[in-house]
Amino acid sequence: MNDLQVELTDAIIQTDVLIAGAGPTGLALACQFVRYGIDFMILDRAEGVTPYSKALGVHARTLEIYEQLGLAKQAVVEGAIAQKARMLKSGEVLAELDLSNLGIGLTAYPYVLFLEQSKNEQLLDDYLQRNSKTVQWQTELVSFSQTEESVTAQVKAVGGVPQVIEAKYLVGCDGPKSLVRHTLGLEFGGSTFERIFYVADAQIDWKLPHDALQVCLLRDSLLVFFPLKGKNRYRIVGTFPEAFSKDEGDVLYAEIEQSIQAEADFALRVHDVEWFSTYKVHSRHVSQFSQGRCFLAGDAAHVHTPVGAQGMNTGIQDGYNLAWKLAFVLNNKADESILETYNEERLENAKHLLQTTDRAFNIAAGSNWLLAFLRTTVVPFVFPHLIRRDRVKQFLFPLISQIGIQYRHSSLSYHAGDQQFKVKAGDRMPYFLVEGQSVYDKLHQPKFHLLIFSNPSVDLDALKTELESWGSKFIDFNVIPVNSQVAEIFGTNQSFTILLRPDNYIAFISTETSLDRVKTYFKERITD
Numbered sequence: 436m437n438d439l440q441v442e443l444t445d446a447i448i449q450t451d452v453l454i455a456g457a458g459p460t461g462l463a464l465a466c467q468f469v470r471y472g473i474d475f476m477i478l479d480r481a482e483g484v485t486p487y488s489k490a491l492g493v494h495a496r497t498l499e500i501y502e503q504l505g506l507a508k509q510a511v512v513e514g515a516i517a518q519k520a521r522m523l524k525s526g527e528v529l530a531e532l533d534l535s536n537l538g539i540g541l542t543a544y545p546y547v548l549f550l551e552q553s554k555n556e557q558l559l560d561d562y563l564q565r566n567s568k569t570v571q572w573q574t575e576l577v578s579f580s581q582t583e584e585s586v587t588a589q590v591k592a593v594g595g596v597p598q599v600i601e602a603k604y605l606v607g608c609d610g611p612k613s614l615v616r617h618t619l620g621l622e623f624g625g626s627t628f629e630r631i632f633y634v635a636d637a638q639i640d641w642k643l644p645h646d647a648l649q650v651c652l653l654r655d656s657l658l659v660f661f662p663l664k665g666k667n668r669y670r671i672v673g674t675f676p677e678a679f680s681k682d683e684g685d686v687l688y689a690e691i692e693q694s695i696q697a698e699a700d701f702a703l704r705v706h707d708v709e710w711f712s713t714y715k716v717h718s719r720h721v722s723q724f725s726q727g728r729c730f731l732a733g734d735a736a737h738v739h740t741p742v743g744a745q746g747m748n749t750g751i752q753d754g755y756n757l758a759w760k761l762a763f764v765l766n767n768k769a770d771e772s773i774l775e776t777y778n779e780e781r782l783e784n785a786k787h788l789l790q791t792t793d794r795a796f797n798i799a800a801g802s803n804w805l806l807a808f809l810r811t812t813v814v815p816f817v818f819p820h821l822i823r824r825d826r827v828k829q830f831l832f833p834l835i836s837q838i839g840i841q842y843r844h845s846s847l848s849y850h851a852g853d854q855q856f857k858v859k860a861g862d863r864m865p866y867f868l869v870e871g872q873s874v875y876d877k878l879h880q881p882k883f884h885l886l887i888f889s890n891p892s893v894d895l896d897a898l899k900t901e902l903e904s905w906g907s908k909f910i911d912f913n914v915i916p917v918n919s920q921v922a923e924i925f926g927t928n929q930s931f932t933i934l935l936r937p938d939n940y941i942a943f944i945s946t947e948t949s950l951d952r953v954k955t956y957f958k959e960r961i962t963d
């Protein structure tokens with residue numbers, strides 16, 4: 436080996452996973468790796484977490500994920516629970532909806548939490564620091580290549596020399612213009628809305644109390660005011676009407692304010708503007724979420740309209756889906772082939788998400804005359820009655836809160852025998868109380884969970900001992916009594932077994948209470 440080769444080899448930094456981008460997706464993925472004890476590096480070209488409020492709505496599924504990190508309580512304290520929504524026409528209140536408990540009984544977090552992206556990122560970054568992990572800020576991923584064994588990345592810190600990082604895997608959490616996606620040559624198909632969106636955080640003086648999300652019902656655009664913590668502080672989100680012809684970069688703040696005044700059509704004063712931005716909305720998803728040893732997550736893989744506040748939440752869930760699979764492979768507890776299920780599950784989710792957000796955007800702001808008519812005249816009178824109905828609640832809340840996402844079609848979902856249950860393989864673990872406490876309290880370990888739903892008098896010691904000698908390093912064991920709530924949710928009052936994945940999705944549900952099926956599941960779907 437000559438001198439030059441020695442120098443180069445010495446300069447190469449080795450890690451198991453390189454995360455490019457420390458927005459909410461990259462940070463949340465890194466936090467998951469901490470739970471699993473995975474060796475990783477995370478870098479971002481920015482100076483630190485975003486100072487801008489950006490995403491605001493944090494949904495139940497994200498809070499369930501935060502709970503496993505011990506961050507949910509703090510998030511709820513720092514944020515504001517959405518209490519009400521008012522529908523306005525020229526300042527007149529046409530309808531009022533109670534949002535505070537829409538998902539009661541479905542999750543420990545039956546609401547939407549308003550907590551700015553900057554605060555979410557800070558929460559996650561603090562968690563990393565508490566666990567002795569730091570983001571390498573001001574460090575850019577410049578290029579990379581991969582072989583069957585590894586990924587080699589060239590990175591450069593501001594004012595530093597280029598460095599080479601060799602990782603077993605690379606995850607591109609590098610946002611909508613993703614270098615990782617471009618380098619992999621993956622298609623990012625979809626469309627761009629012609630309308631220009633604006634967003635501003637400001638104080639507003641008006642006649643309305645600061646206790647609700649205020650929605651102005653308009654024929655040709657969108658105007659919504661979200662209450663933020665602080666006296667009369669609001670996030671304003673709107674679109675310019677279709678006829679507005681400027682490019683996003685050329686819009687002046689004065690034009691935004693003019694539009695707000697004109698569209699709201701009642702007396703209000705906007706002042707102390709902390710931040711504003713204009714942007715065009717794209718609705719796109721990548722053709723595949725992974726290629727070889729490289730993965731995409733968050734906005735790098737999908738972008739959509741802000742309706743329903745899904746972007747940040749979806750990125751966090753992408754990472755949650757990927758983390759345990761990579762961790763199991765890196766810890767030699769799973770075959771590399773399970774990594775294919777990341778694309779299988781999250782691509783399907785992204786496609787579905789784009790369809791629903793596009794549809795919702797057209798209902799909320801589209802210029803089709805019939806929809807405009809329904810929006811401004813029929814919706815305010817019908818919608819408040821509709822969402823009081825349990826069935827609508829049970830459809831709407833799971834959809835928006837993302838607790839309704841399921842992977843029934845995934846190759847990790849083993850369906851034999853689940854026909855007799857209301858809950859199927861691939862569903863998220865339903866929420867219910869066990870002796871007054873959330874079942875999710877039992878699911879914090881970064882492992883699979885074997886849940887035996889049984890009458891307490893049944894002796895399960897032998898099963899527990901067998902599991903301990905076979906797989907307690909990667910499966911934990913819980914016995915849960917079959918009470919009336921369990922019987923109602925699962926559709927049986929007999930004993931049954933659930934094998935739950937580490938991300939709390941059901942691998943299988945069965946009336947068998949032996950370990951045989953668990954062993955077969957692992958052999959067929961995880962280790963082989």
Ligand SMILES: Cc1cc2nc3c(=O)[nH]c(=O)nc-3n(C[C@H](O)[C@H](O)[C@H](O)COP(=O)(O)OP(=O)(O)OC[C@H]3O[C@@H](n4cnc5c(N)ncnc54)[C@H](O)[C@@H]3O)c2cc1C
Binds near residue numbers: 457712
């Ligand atoms: C006004 C607005 C309102 C929104 N409201 C909501 C909402 O209420 N709820 C919701 O869920 N979503 C919302 N979103 C969407 C949300 O902000 C995004 O979906 C979210 O930021 C995506 O996170 P991410 O980590 O995937 O990407 P990003 O936040 O874009 O982070 C990517 C990171 O990668 C870094 N990076 C890029 N390239 C490189 C490179 N080559 N090397 C190193 N680092 C790199 C960037 O510096 C950045 O920090 C909103 C967005 C906007 C703009």
